[in-house]
């Protein structure tokens with residue numbers, strides 16, 4: 001990110017919070033291995049345990065339930081691949097709107113994968129989960145149900161409480177990918193129903209390359225990397241004390257910083273302004289409850305690759321939808337699952353704000369958006 005560029009892509013990765021940076025620098029300056037018993041090792045161990053408490057607090061989990069992993073993708077894989085094996089499930093249930101990390105992990109189990117759809121507002125069809133559970137109950141089988149809390153592309157908040165009730169009283173297991181809701185929504189539920197919950201450092205102003213799996217009860221047996229028995233045998237590999245300390249400091253600072261930025265109001269201003277410039281604007285998931293920081297929108301006929309490039313040239317960084325597939329440009333599987341036609345999905349862009357966003361950022365975005373839409377109209381001779 002250059003100094004003049006405006007960053008509007010927090011769902012891809014939030015800028016590092018100063019609190020996280022300070023904690024990381026302090027940890028990087030300390031030598032040692034956190035498993036060593038001498039004072040250097042113990043100092044790093046203390047940093048890790050402080051961070052464990054900070055992540056537990058933000059998620060509503062117990063400290064002992066927090067297992068640090070190398071990313072949320074790793075936590076998800078531990079939950080699904082490791083969980084399926086340890087918990088003896090017969091099949092995995094996923095929604096079509098899951099992040100690729102979930103879809104690929106489900107595939108990697110080698111077990112049957114039962115896919116449930118999204119409705120046109122982007123909500124997981126909980127009734128389809130109910131039918132999958134009813135069938136499994138009749139067959140005496142146990143399922144691992146994997147859903148996300150907030151969609152990374154649309155910001156739609158999923159009916160996780162309803163899904164918890166469906167899975168809860170039965171012998172099935174629930175995994176929640178809470179990456180995009182962590183710190184933004186109340187995660188109290190993490191202490192209640194899900195057996196496993198994944199969260200990520202870099203979506204809350206911590207560093208990338210650190211995540212956590214929150215585990216409860218029998219799910220504590222889910223394993224992916226045995227290694228040297230770190231994380232109480234739940235995830236091998238010498239811990240990155242700096243990444244963990246940064247994650248912990250971000251977990252402590254993020255929620256108040258995020259709420260102070262008043263991103264819901266900024267997103268409303270952005271959507272109203274875009275509609276004034278392009279009355280045919282489509283906002284995906286608009287009718288559902290959305291976490292306030294995201295807008296996934298399209299101007300019919302204006303290809304997202306053209307618009308995102310045009311905005312980039314004006315110093316405005318927005319995304320084509322999901323940034324998680326290493327720069328891959330392709331139709332969004334989330335929008336396809338919502339029944340969005342491919343020609344409209346090719347026009348979808350994502351604006352995602354966060355702790356560092358300001359009114360000036362949104363005003364600059366709206367000026368850039370107006371310019372890009374105006375250029376498109378004059379080229380194609382279309383009104384609106």
Ligand code: PLP
Pocket residue numbers: 011012071072073074099101148150151152177179180199200201202209210211324
């Ligand atoms: N799940 C969701 C919903 C995400 O948005 C992302 C990242 O974009 C991930 C999982 C993966 O997180 P990480 O980058 O920490 O592996």
